[in-house]
Amino acid sequence: MSDQPPPHPLIETELSARLRGLAAQGAAPATGAQARSRAQRRRRQRVVLSTTALAAALTAVTSGAVASGALGSATEAAAPPAAPVSHTPTPASSPAPVQRVTIDLDAHTLTIKGRRFPITGLQENCPIGERAVTVTAKYPAITLPPDKFTKYVPRLQWVVTFTDRQHHERPLMWALDPAAGLNSIGHNSGAGSIALAPQAGKWVYDAIKPGARVEIKGWQAASADPDSVCYEREPVTGNR
Structure with a gap:
């Protein structure tokens, strides 16, 4: 057994004084209701942030698809490829043979x-x-x-x-x-x-x-x- 004497219980006046001191320093402990409220707010913020990020990603994908022409009717005919430009020189006409x-x-x-x-x-x-x-x-x-x-x-x-x-x-x-x-x-x-x-x-x-x-x-x-x-x-x- 410990030889130290048990802590002296705080009387009501001392407990109230310590709580006021903690409140003045902004470090007052939260009550159970306050802790649950804070946790709910954090969950709502995470849900909002996740929803916003998902919407932004979907918008970016849709915009890229429209710009590239990926979106459209499945039966829509694709544009024909451009005809290649011929770079073959036109042969010069041969001079008339000398009589x-x-x-x-x-x-x-x-x-x-x-x-x-x-x-x-x-x-x-x-x-x-x-x-x-x-x-x-x-x-x-x-x-x-x-x-x-x-x-x-x-x-x-x-x-x-x-x-x-x-x-x-x-x-x-x-x-x-x-x-x-x-x-x-x-x-x-x-x-x-x-x-x-x-x-x-x-x-x-x-x-x-x-x-x-x-x-x-x-x-x-x-x-x-x-x-x-x-x-x-x-x-x-x-x-x-």
Whole structure:
């Protein structure tokens, strides 16, 4: 047994004094009714806070679904995907092929579009002086300066011209006059250009295009008489 004496019981006046002191210090003990009231208030606050948080979460989920388009009718058709943009470059159109024509002075032939025609050759003293030329223009008929010695005024028909190295436009080929006969076809009688038979000359005139590339094969003299002698070498000027 403890040797200490039991605590002295407080009298009513002392108990009241201590309670007033505790109340003055704000630490008065709560009664049973007060404790139960406080507990109920805390439970109500927790319920309110839980309900508020749940409502906020539901609002956020609904807003996100609306923004993303997740909400809507289950039978509503989805928007078709956008068609892909093609970045394939459009191919550039190919240039038109250059027309090719071949003149063979040794074989006395002209070849165009797979057809071959007999031609006159060139006099030794009156070569064309070119190995490859480009067609400049076409004329139904031209008149050249008169021949220096015979005073003959040549008038050529169905004429196809080219531009030489001196930048002179000159006859390259033409069609014989039907009245002149065909004695020169197949022979070297051209005074600086070639001639075709009348019907062949007209066909070639219609078929050949300005810009056509003409290859001139075969033998040609290295030098020539003046253009006044080789009158078909005269520049195309004046009356045409």
